[in-house]
Structures are given as C-alpha cells and as structure tokens.
Amino acid sequence: MLRISKIIAIVLFLNTGLISLLAQNLHYQTVTVNGQKYYEYSVQPGEGLYAVSRTFSVSVAEIIRNNPSASSGLQRGQKLLIPVTKDNSGLLSAGTNEISSGPSRPVDQNSTFSHTVVSGETMYSISKMYNTTVDEIYRLNPGSSQTISEGQILTIPQRRVISEVKEDNYRYHTILPKETLYSVSRTYSLKPEDVMRANPGLSVETFQIGKTIRIPFFESYEVITPYENQTTNIVHKVQKGETLYSISILYGVDIEDIERYNSSLQRGLKTNMEIIVPVKKSALDENSRSAINEANRLLSQSVRSQRVDMIRVGLLLPFLDETGRAHLRLQEYYEGFLLAVEKMKNIGANIELYVFEIGKDNDTKKLQSLLGTMEMQSLNLIVGGVNDAQIKVLSDFSKAFNIKYVVPFSQSNGEVLNNGNIFQVNPMLSSSYNKASSAFLQTFRNSNIIFVNGGLNDKIEFVSMLQNNLRSNKIKYETIALTSTLSSSILSLLSSDRENVIVPVSGDAGTIRQIMDELKKVRDSDSAFMTRLYGYPEWQTYSNLKDDYHLFGTYIFTPFFIDDSDPGTKAFIDDFRRWYDRKLMDTYPNYAMWGYDTALFFLTAMHRYGSSFEQNMRQVRLAPLQFTFNFERPNNWGGFINTGQYLVLYDTNGRIIKTDKSR
DSSP states (O other): HHHHHHHHHHHHHHHHHHHHHHHHHHHBEEEEEETTTEEEOOOOOTTOHHHHHHHTTTOOHHHHHHHGGGGOOOOOEEEEEEOOOOOTGHHHTTTTSSSOOOOOOOOSSSSEEEEEEOEEEEHHHHHHHOOOOOOHHHSSSOOOOOOOTTTOOEEEOOOOOOOOOOOOOEEEEEEEEEEEEHHHHHTHHHHTHHHHHHOTTSSTOOOOTHHHHHSSSSSSTOOOOOOOGGGEEEEEETTTTHHHHHHHHTOOOOOHHHHOOOOGGGGGGTOOOEEEEEEEEEHHOTTTTHHHHHHHHHSSSSOOOOOOOSSEEEEEEEETTOOOGHHHHHHHHHHHHHHHHHHHTTTOOOEEEEEEEEEEETHHHHHHHHSSSSSHHTTSEEEEOOOHHHHHHHHHHHHHHTOEEEEOOOOOOOGTTOOEEEEEOOOHHHHHHHHHHHHHHHHTTTTTEEEEETTTOHHHHHHHHHHHHHHHOOOEEEEEOTTTHHHHHHHGGGGGSSEEEESSSOOHHHHHHHHHHHHHHHHHHHOOOOEEEEOOGGGHHHGGGHHHHHHHTHHHHHHHOOOOHHHHHHHHHHHHHHHSSOOOOOOSSOHHHHEEEEEHHHHHHHHHHTTTOOOOGGOOOOOSSSBBBOOOOSSSSSOOOOOOOOEEEOOTTSSEEEEEEOO
C-alpha cells in the first residue's frame, strides 16, 4: 500500500509539471510588424523575462527592445511580441510554410562542440582559444579553409589532455536551447557557482544559446548526457482503461521509450501490469524552480569589488635586452610609466611600484625566481613580459594568485584567450581591422568607394574584410588598377554629386605618393570632383606626405595616434624633458606615452573601483595621449583585449581631427 501511495504521489507531481512540459512543445501564432515576424505570446503566471528568453531562445535585451513596457517587469496575461529567429523558428504554428531549420548544434558534446564565429575572429585565434589546431578545425569543417564569416557555426574538437604536464581539468560546452545555468551545472554534477567561477564573463547577456562556456573540474575523456536528457526509471502500475499513449502523455515520454524498456509489452498492455517508465530527471526535480531562480540571480549579480588602500604594482621587463635597441625603448616606457605614477600620487593614490629586470629571450629562470618571493605574490597588478615565454610564466602566476595582469606589447599571444585576469593593451590585428571596417561603413555608407590595386597589396586582408562587409550591406564599390594612366582611367568611376573615397590596397609610402600624384592631375583637370583618401596606421609616419593628406581630406584608421597640437601632449613632452633632461625617442608608437597611457588607465581604474575594476572599466574616461582603451572579452572565460580605434582626419583646413571609434 505504501508503495502504491508513493507511485500516486509521483503521478500527481508529474501531472503538476505536465503543463510546463507540454508548454515547451507548443507552437505559437505569428504576426508581422514592419516586415519583422514575431510570435504572439501571453505571459504565464510567475514568468519573468529570463524564463521567456529561454523559451524563445532570444536575449532579455531583445525582448525589452521589442516590448518597452516589459522593462518594468511582466504581468500575468501580458502580451509580448517575440522576434522569430533562426534559433526559434521551430516554434512556428503548424501549417506555416515559413519554418526554417537554422544551423544545427550537436546535443552530444563528448567529442565535438560548436562555436559561432564573431566579427574579427580568425581560424588561428579560434584554435588558440580552444587549445586545438587550425588543421583539426579544417578537418571537421570541410570547405571552411578559404574564409570564415560572422555567424558561421564551426564544429570544434572537444579538448583532450594528452600532455604529461599537469593541466587543469576542463572541457567546453555550447549552450543549447532551453538550457539554463542550473541545468548545465546539473549535467556536469557541479554547482552553478563552480561554472560561474570558471567563466568570469558569464552574465544574463552572455549566457545565450550558441555561446560556449568552460566546464571546470571535468576530465575531458568522461562521457556526459545533458541533464534534460538524463532519465530515471519509474515503476508504473497500469490502471484500468489506460493505454500506452495516455501513459506516455502522463509522464512526458515517447511510447517508443516505454516499449524499449518493457519487452513484455509485445504481448499487449494489461491492467495491474507493472512497467518501467524512463522519466526525465528534470521532471522529478522538486527543487528545480527555486534552484533555477537562484542560478539566474548569480548571472545577474555583480562581483563585489574590494577597495585597495595601497596599490602594489610590479613592472617586469627585460630592461637589459639590447637586441635592436630594445633596452632604450623599454627604459622610455618605464619613464613614461613613472610620470603616470607621479600624477596618480598627486591626486591621492597610494602606490608602491616594484620594478624588476627579468632576463631576455626564452630564458625564464630569473623571472620564475622573482615570482617566488612574497613581494610578488602580494601584488595587485602586474605589467610586463615581452615574448611568449615570459608572458606564459606571468600568466600562470596571475592565475595562481588571482592577480590582474597587463600584457603591454604583444598582439598575438594566446594567453588572453584563456586567462580571465589578463588585459591586452595592444589590439589584435584582426580586431583592429574589424573596428576599422565597421567605422568605414558608418562614415562612408553614402560615398562613391573606389579601391586601387597595386604596389605591395599588403593590405589585402583588411580590404577583403571591408569588401565583404560592403557587399553584405548592399553598398556598391569599384576597383581599378594602379597604372601610370590612373588619372584618366579613374575619371569614368568618379561621381560629381557624391564624395569619392579612394582606398589603396597598399600601405607603403611609394604607392601612396603615386596615387596622390595621379589624383592631383584629376583635380587640376576637373575640380568638380570631391575626392578623399582612406588609409592605414603607418601613414602617420610619412612626414613628407602629410601636407598632401590635407589636400585630399585624408582619413586613416589606427589604434594609436599622437596629436602634436594637443595641450596634453605638449605638457607631457615638457614634463618628460624636465624630468629626464632629453627629448623623446622617435619611435612608432612612442614608448614613453605608451607607458604613461597604460599606467594612468589601470591605476585610475584600481584607485576608483578596487580589485574588481573590470566591471567598471567603461566608466574610466580619460584623455590618453596616444592609445585609446576599450577592453572586451573574446569569450566567457578569457581576459580582455583592447579594441580601441581612432579615425583620424587630416581636413582640408589644415586641422587634424581625432575621433574615438572604439564603441
């Protein structure tokens, strides 16, 4: 009797959750507003924005954007318009002919998982992010070796530990439709807090379908089944009048699953027969609702930052490395760094600066010895490392002692992709190209765009990205070859009623001089044409061409730029000469200003916001001399890469206008 009552209790519980279970399989009516198709949805009792976002595989921000009244909370029965996307098109009502399957994502992630390409990524950066090789990604994605594009879904091999060196245990997980932080945690027998700690960039905005997270404490070779697919066997005693169909509906399982577990059903279903029903564990999880809400709270809460009364900073560089006069550049970087420290002290910051020489090349013995001291282990901020070997040692140290680490020079080191404590100052080339392409579309969308092939053609990577973006946005452009008759052959391509933007595919000075000479001939023959040049960071170093830049109203994109007429620049140059009794070195970029900008930004961030300043970095608004800072995470578990970008105009009135296009 006791056993029967337990079964009845389970049945009652399942009936209670049945409405929720069936609701997930409903299809919804649609409506089209201003050309966009939406689901019409009525809010259910107790539902919040996050729950609705999971049901329809869209972000909370997307729901609020289409339903402004939802920003103040949801009410039972409230009508919402939910945009139909490639991820939720399977919810369209039966009979519609507009269902699109969209890209599939593997549910079984034991051997592979999915990665959705974001703008600016390359095959190389993706391979570094996931500890695999470009060749392995090519093998799993035939046809992708030529090019990848934003939104493309790649199959990535699951991480395997093959090294004898001790490594952290983790694997990767691509978030599937309907998954929550709670269900993902249950899949791997972890607590939501464990997943959050392994993914410092995880939030309501980033826990989205198709995004990847890192799963900690998990041997890569273990086989897992998603929590939503995990089952437990329930013994059901068949009641009079019941059928396999009614039992399958009662428990929310397929008839085929019941038949697979009960060979005796081949002789038919009979009253009082006891059969095994493989019920999903999620349907029996009595605490799931409160646990899901608690996990959602973790996603939305901020990490509490601790105030730092004394900021301890370590500057660790190979100051004695004379290769290519590197020691002189690093000395000047240090001197600029000191000027920023002095400025911060003058406004009340307490700073202790520890400066160490760490050896050169790949010999890291001296560096490792330094890091073994108590002084180093009590630092709040590390700045330094030049080559990959040094950066790797410092990265491991920063993870072990949870210290923020600034990589000042390297553009290509992969440590930032796998260490949440790292801040990479020098933008990745692909990121810089991506920002420049976006700014170009914003600025010259309505212009007549002409690409000039010739010279070294060394900017073909950027030009290919830009042309792809132009085509995607249905913006026309023309292409012409650089010849000695360019001035006459380009005339048929120029527009008299729009500005003409000329984009060389080469960045070298000789090519630019040749193009400008040809464009001068066009101006002399017909001044009705308004022509502009658009170019590259190194153009700022071609001093003998700058007067002609102004002649054409030339634009260049660059992550760093010094405006010699700026009062802040003049004051810094005067301070440097007064402190060190010499002029700045003529380098590109300038190392003293590089050190000054870096130190001022991070010391200001830590002084204002404490040890977890990364949450408030966007609030650090300074007037840097050379670099602009806009740090973004490349993934949920990695650090931050500077994506700062200027668009510099040499206008026809002789002025230089520097505009920050980072955001």
